[in-house]
Amino acid sequence: MADARTSSLPDILRDAGLYALVAFGLCIPIVAYRTNAGPTGLELTPRWPLVAAFCAAIFVLRVVQRLILARRDARRALTPSPAQATEAVQGEPDAGQRVSTFGLYAFLGIALTLPVIASLASGGLGPARYWIDLGILILTYVMLGWGLNIVVGLAGLLDLGYVAFYAVGAYCYALLSTTFGLSFWVCLPLAGLFAAAWGMVLGFPVLRLRGDYLAIVTLAFGEIIRLVLINWTDLTGGAAGISSIPRASFFGIPFSADEDGFAARFGLEFDSMHRVVFLYYLILGLALLTNFATLRLRRMPIGRAWEALREDEIACRSLGIDTTTTKLTAFALGAAFAGFAGSFFSVRQGFISPESFTFLESAIILAIVVLGGMGSQVGVAIAAVAMVGGPELLRNLGFLSAVFGEGFDPNEYRLLLFGLAMVAMMVWRPRGLISVRVPSVSLGERRAISGAHVSEGHG
Amino acid sequence: MDVFLQQLINGLTLGSIYGLIAIGYTMVFGIIGMVNFAHGDVFMVSSFIALIAFLILTAWLGISSVALALLIVLVLAMALTALWGWAIERVAYRPLRGSFRLAPLISAIGVSIFLSNFVQVTQGARNKSTPPMLEGGIALMQSEGYTVFLSYKQVLIMTVTAVLLTGFWYLVQRTPFGRAQRACEQDRKMAALLGIDVDRTISLTFVLGAALAAVAGVLYLLYYGVVSFSDGFVPGVKAFTAAVLGGIGSLPGAVLGGLIIGLIEVFWSAYFSIEYKDVAAFSILAIVLIFMPSGILGRAEVEKV
Amino acid sequence: MTVLTPANPKTAERIAVGRDAVLSVVHLTMRFGGLTAVNDLSFEARAGDITALIGPNGAGKTTVFNCITGFYKPTEGMLRLAHADGTVHLLERLPNFAVNRTARVARTFQNIRLFPGMTVLENLLVAQHKPLMRASGFTVLGLLGLAGYRSAETAAIDTAKGWLDRIGLMDRADDPAGALPYGAQRRLEIARAMCTDPVLLCLDEPAAGLNPRESAELNALLRYIRDAHHTSVLLIEHDMSVVMQISDHVVVLDYGCKIADGTPDQVRADPKVVAAYLGVEDEEVERVEAEVGISHGEAGA
Secondary structure, eight states: OOOTTOOOHHHHHHHHHHHHHHHHHHHTTTTTEEEEEETTEEEEEEOHHHHHHHHHHHHHHHHHHHHHHTSHHHHHHHOOOGGGGGSOSSSOHHHHHHHHHHHHHHHHHHHHHHHHHHHHHHTSTTTTHHHHHHHHHHHHHHHHHHHHHIIIIISOOOOSOHHHHHHHHHHHHHHHHHHHOOOHHHHHHHHHHHHHHHHHHHHHHHTTSOHHHHHHHHHHHHHHHHHHHHHOHHHHOGGGOBOOOOOOOBTTBOOOSSTTSHHHHTTOOOOTHHHHHHHHHHHHHHHHHHHHHHHHHHTSHHHHHHHHHHHOHHHHHHTTOOHHHHHHHHHHHHHHHHHHHHHHHHHHHSOBOGGGGOHHHHHHHHHHHHHHOTTOHHHHHHHHIIIIIHHHHHHTOHHHHHHHOTTOOGGGGHHHHHHHHHHHHHHHOTTOSOOOBOOSOOSSSOOOBOGGGOOOOOO | OHHHHHHHHHHHHHHHHHHHHHHHHHHHHHHHOOOOTTHHHHHHHHHHHHHHHHHIIIIISOOOOHHHHHHHHHHHHHHHHHHHHHHHIIIIIGGGTTSOTTHHHHHHHHHHHHHHHHHHHHHOSSOEEOOOOSOOEEEEEEETTEEEEEEHHHHHHHHHHHHHHHHHHHHHHHSHHHHHHHHHHHOHHHHHHTTOOHHHHHHHHHHHHHHHHHHHHHHHHHHHOEEOTTTTHHHHHHHHHHHHHHOTTOHHHHHHHHHHHHHHHHHHHHHTOSTTHHHHHHHHHHHHHHHOTTTTTOOOOOOOO | OOOOOOSSHHHHHHHHHOOOEEEEEEEEEEEETTEEEEEEEEEEEETTOEEEEEOSTTSSHHHHHHHHTTSSOOSEEEEEEEOTTSOEEEGGGSOHHHHHHTTOEEEOOSSOOOOTTSBHHHHHHHTTHHHHHHHTTTTHHHHTTOHHHHHHHHHHHHHHHHHHHHHTOGGGTTSBGGGSOHHHHHHHHHHHHHTTOOSEEEEESTTTTOOHHHHHHHHHHHHHHHHHHOOEEEEEOSOHHHHHHHOSEEEEEETTEEEEEEOHHHHHHOHHHHHHHHOSOHHHHHHHHHHHTOOGGGTTO
């Protein structure tokens, strides 16, 4: 491709033309023809206008990009450079820190009052159900993101099989409650312990591997667990999963309409939304517990050892830190939080199947951590809201259907955007949205460290 | 014995396909030290390209000669998939040189998610099956009601693989590109100082890897006659397993690993349990990475302090 | 062993205190495939001494270090480390991290290995992992916020402050280590190693890349470590001014074998060392001789 420095108009047009040509090549035949099942086998539907629109879009985008890049300062700010890993990503670290603290309180405030706001805005608990359900979904991912953040963000270990521990937690509650009738509150810690134990068992042999091999092995373990869940029909119900899992109770009091129910005991009128609101606060509590534990651990020797491990494993060993044990604790703790989240998932859904625990789910959680800024709690929360809540919100915007035609569902494009966002993040902001690190201890005023100095894992 | 022979044939066929994909992994790993996670999805894209090209040729242009159609499909798929390989490297990996070590892997996962969902959005989520392309075969042995059958498809797959691998071997061992490629593998900085265009060599490596994956994609479609947007992941992981088993970075290792993985998968399905065949493949991956990360033909790595 | 003429008066006092070996390297051999990097090497580093390991490039010095500090498992040989209380550790049998944790051998690296994204203070606290972990009840008690951990952390911070004061980085305590100038990073790495409370401190080219003033500061720091902390020091160094001024004992390696062993004065007069070190080029000979402070006439003495 032509160099970005020469920027006469014909040059730019030629370069953009080249981009469009490549886009054209990539579009045939996958975009140009759609295969549909017809009466006599597959039939092809040509879609050349779409290809043309696509290439035109690429052409225009490239011209715009080149015109912006023609300005020297813009070029310096936007051009991804190989040296970027050692360059300051965020000019003013203190500003970043302010966003971090402010962001966490803002998130906490909104999260705590969401059911109230939603019911006031939509006129009653019932109509607010959509918002509260969405809140539960987002918070589940926030919790998973925070859990994985311990492993990836703090300890610098790329775990591609995180969802396996989520599955262990979910099946743990589902099996214990359906076969032994144990209550959710007994199962919740058990699920966490069980997932942590699995984390140790799987982690122990693999944690001495180099970063990318570790990632692939964790992926393999994740898939093995899922395949076993599918095929061990006697225990897990196979692909059909486990249904009619007991619902959550209010610390032993069921959410039912009868006399012993939650509403009657507390003198309220029965409303099926009580359970949903309770679930909402339950996952909020679990997520905050994850966050609290992480923030606390960061200031303890073990947390510092995790971060040191991310920075330089060899130096850690020279300082007498048992890197295997240290990695294992990070791995097991991350797994335990996934186990908690898993048992919440199964008590909320009342039904689980291996379908919910695919590699893609691991990748989504990882994407949230990566986009948010590895190691940053606020960043992860923002990323979870944006990536999980964003497409949901887009779906309700009427004008999108008007532009893209009836039946347009942004959710279909969600994963497409996830993938693109992951690449874009790695290219332009490898440290994520919030890239500053707050020191765990300081003599003077606590100042944030620009992401430029922080490592992302020894690899 | 007959069952064994039949499974041997099936295993070698499957192994050829894995071997072709594994070369892409092993070359990219050799030259820039990254696990190109998206390679399996590039393979899947090539299958779709082949599928559509085949439909156009037979249904619309009315080409009745299967051999001619297959040849055109093969060339088309290789060219277009190579373009994908080139574009992916240019957009998603090249800007990351010099970034932290896990960045290319995360980016590759992003590309993988993008590719499979791109195909899902543009082609729909259903399985796509082709009309039968190449039927018939040779009965090798017949005894006690069991026929050992070598289908023409299998002959074609093994022949194409063998021919291409020979050509490829020549390319890497005997041409200036091959020399540049091996030089970059040894020491990229030094190669650049000696006047080798490193970026171009890496691009070409991706292009070649993608073209071989395209061959695998065409053969896969021919063999199974069905493809879906999610078909890149599992064959991709198996081919990566093959590359690791053979010794990542080693080309003969990749082919050897592919054949071994193909054979293990087929025999496992035949003699143990077909449900757990993927478990077997993933377990091999984990075991090899944990206990013999340098594989059969690879070199051991010494930790630099 | 021949009777030593001490390089400075202080050494004479300490010789009277104790002559025990803190580290004995016995028949150490390290092979990588067909390459023998270290061949049947034996030497001793005595308690309270600064022992220098010198030799031309590729002599195997860093390999010896990596064996001592547990990064490589020696092919053959024994590495015996004795504490003042008489306990003995065989370093070649310990896992990597235990060389520091139980045998109390600390090291620095040729290419500095700080935790660049963590602050200077955090770097020094990570080094005090063992006592802090114990005080935090292996995290469990610390999570509950018990006072025992808090006072242990205060003590750790005080230790760190002491070292920061010593290396002149007090005002940079809250800056990321990666932002420090090169010389300061070197000093910080030494302070970090000292925070693990070692009996033997191994320094891999501590003076590399330092200017003369920084070099002099380093000498003072190493003397302070030896005299005030009673920590023995083993160092690899190319800078002859450092080696000759501060070391009590010099071991010379060439091609993985020991070719000389003695006081700085003995070693620099050894014709084998001159030959190995200076090779045949006259210019080089003169330059290094000037560096070690001998005029041409005395070279053979």
